[in-house]
Amino acid sequence: MAKSFEDFKLNRQILNAIADAGYTEATPIQEKAISPILAGQDVMGIAQTGTGKTAAYVLPIIMKLKYAQGNDPRALILSPTRELAMQIEENIKTFAKYTDLRTVVLYGGLGPKTQKAQLEQGVDILVATPGRFLDLYLEGNIVTKQLQFLVMDEADKMMDMGFIGSIHRILEVVPRKRQNLLFSATMSELVHKIAGDFLKFPTVVEVAPQATPAETVKQVLYHVPNLKTKLNLLQHLLKNDEEFSRLIIFCKTKNVADNIFGFLTRRYGEEQVKVIHANKGQNTRINSINAFKDGAVRILVATDVAARGLDVTEVSHVINFEVPIIIEDYVHRIGRTGRAFQTGEAITFCNPAEEYYIRKIEKLIRQQIPVEDIPEGVFVEETPYEERQAIAREIDLQKRKENPEFKGAFHEKKNPKPAAKKPEKASAASKRLQAKGNKPSSSVKGGFKGNKRGR
Template sequence: MEKTFAELGLDEHILRGVEALGFTTPTPVQEQAIPAVLAGRDVLASAQTGTGKTAAFALPILQLVAPYSQAARTRQAEAAAAGGGERDGGPDVLADAVEGAEGASLSAEVAEDGSIATPKRRRRRHHKKASAPAAESEPTSQPAGEPSAPTGDKPRRKRRRKKKPAGEKASTAERRAADPNAHPFGPFALIVTPTRELAAQIEAVVSVVCEQTGQKAVVVMGGTKFERQIRELEAGCDLLVATPGRLIDLMEHDHVSLADIRCFVLDEADRMLDMGFWPSVRRIVAALPKERQNLLFSATIPPSIKGTVDAMLKDPVVVEIARVGETADTVEEHLCPVTQGQKTLLLEGLLAHEVEGQVPDRVLVFCRTKHRVDDLERYLRKAGVAVDVMHADRPQKAREKALEKFRAGKVRVLVATDVMSRGIDVSGIDAVVNFDVPMDPEDYVHRIGRTGRAGATGQAYTFVAPDEISPLREIEYFTKKLVPVWDLEGFDYDSTRIVPNPGRSATKATRSLFSGSRSRGRGMSGGRYGRHY
């Protein structure tokens, strides 16, 4: 019997958000992950794309940080009521709220002004008290025009400051100095994700829930204005969703502190922990409190990142809905052997091909490079196809506009690079075309997972040229199944194409340490041409 969201332990505020999202029954990953997160456990979850992983971590962490959210708002309200004067009860309210949270604990102290005093903030507060003058009316023995120096220290050189042009906005530090009570609260939970599209996808879920809970989520990512994100952070937030690059920029300029983070989520953990993103992730993790809850979610958790995962998590609950490399049953996979020169013609013919009596209305095409994306867009546009593109060189506004047009059906084909394979959440995609075979087998799983979502059937076509046989075989070894060969009826294929052997194995052969060494270099009877190959 299927459980309901209420049976998973979610409170009434979160359940109202669930209802607003239109969710009725939890998916398997939600059913297993949500109780574990609410219990305060670290979680390692892998599930196929389109199975509701975002809600599986977003719903429970918003509930977990609710006591901190309430305490922060109480403190702000008391500060506003006091008009900047002494605030009675602020620290007590925060302490009571924090102590009342089940399974939650703060390693930081509560300061006299009601703020959460982390070690870094305590050092700053101590320095300010030590260097402040005893009284404003106390006479000074310093000569006129010279700066005063702290007792026992060498006189400090007066710091030169550039005069701001008229109309220029004050810096964050200056705005805080002008209003000492304008201390931002939070964030108490952090979600780090690799792409802007995924960040926007998470925002779409958490914003609906926050409307019901009264909490605030802030999204920071590249391609958008710094000042707006800084203003949102200065107003305080409960949940921060970020891409690594922009988050590090904000941290370096002291616009955000991660000292109060209680829940840390790494979305698409396999991509975030590989060599490309790992240096940035390591810097972010180093800025987090040691006592925190860690959640790692992804469609695949390959063995290559197991060591890093084990180091980050403490006695985690493992939620594995699908084995590594497993593709969705709702996706029909097709392998299309073709030469490189005929790929564009084959795609054009495929767009006119009828499946179950109709041509595909919404097609997502993946290319290996940005230049391939742009070249294919020009070709399709000349052929009269409504098309748009998404890749890293496109401005964020252009990427958002292209995705919105694709969702609305204003463009029939969206051509993208692999960086978009994890951030395109569009329902009703009829077909995914791998115009180029992905070099990473995990990207193949993510690519074809863009179709066949929410129980619908989708088509996946992979164009394989002679020079792409090797990455194709790695995909089949990874998924542990063969992609069936499929030919477009009536298409005149080049005779130089290579059709894979239908009797090939989906299991990678293992060789002994000295396998093949005895026959290497002995003519046609040995080496790669020998009978043992």
């Protein structure tokens, strides 16, 4: 039976804030992590997104910091993306509402002036992306002497994004005596390495096997031959307004995201659809996410920049319009639905070149994704020549990755010409004849002519 938050040694202010937020039972990761963190242990938590891991470390940190004190941060929470940093800040504000603890969030994409002013007013909990934290630290705006907690959230994403150098620099400038917490959805080699540098004899808390999608998410796979058919299938599914009430459509590239956004706005209008990717300004992204959270927008089209740290309850569906190349991102994408005990559905469209990644994803999540036939009402388009070539090239690359000996359809000559015969060396007898000035007989010459005429 799930534990109630009343079972933990949390003070009344925190319990009241939890009750206000509508939570009664702890999730498995909260049940396993809160007590060892309160006991002062280093913790390594392995749990996919949507399992309540932010609260698992935020609640004990608020409990141990108790109230505002001094000017410098006592807890530093590192996040790979701006979106996740803002999400963590929101969680802290929710659970610390009856305390006077001060939180500042730092991320790039905005001028640092406002962030510097906030730091000057004093801070207890600092939430930051590694790059912006280092910038402001090196300029002398952050003093780390008072740090008691260092948290690394979404450690696997940090490693994917190449933050390992920044993390090592941060470890050099924070006090050695501190409590460390690391949370990750998957345990890659790099996460193992940073955990070794970062944690001292940690308590490992793991909920569900590594990279297993939340049980509350129903998964479906459609084999779709090409882009136009994917659009036809998407249009067909979205006709069901009631079932597809709030959904996120994930794409690999900004270009495809913009094209789908254009396609959907022509059908549903700009009020119902928003798009977020790395080229969109920070304010545009924040406004789009907030409109989606508030329910003003039904469809959010996004690249993987939004796959983590986007905590929106009641997302009915996630549609993977394209299969992610970084296979761990599949787990993070589908973790946007089925959050906090809700149920959801994750639908994936897969063309022949993407089947390679589906096989890898199924290996990672240790389960097969159920396949469904394309519904009858969907028109299956013929694949255009250029797209057919691109898919064949991609499949060739995949085969070569698996087997370096593989030459590929684009490299094999269909009808290799037989090698031309080398002229035979003249025999000793013919050399003697030529020396005497004899010519080949006319009958031979005539024979060739006859053959030519007879062809």
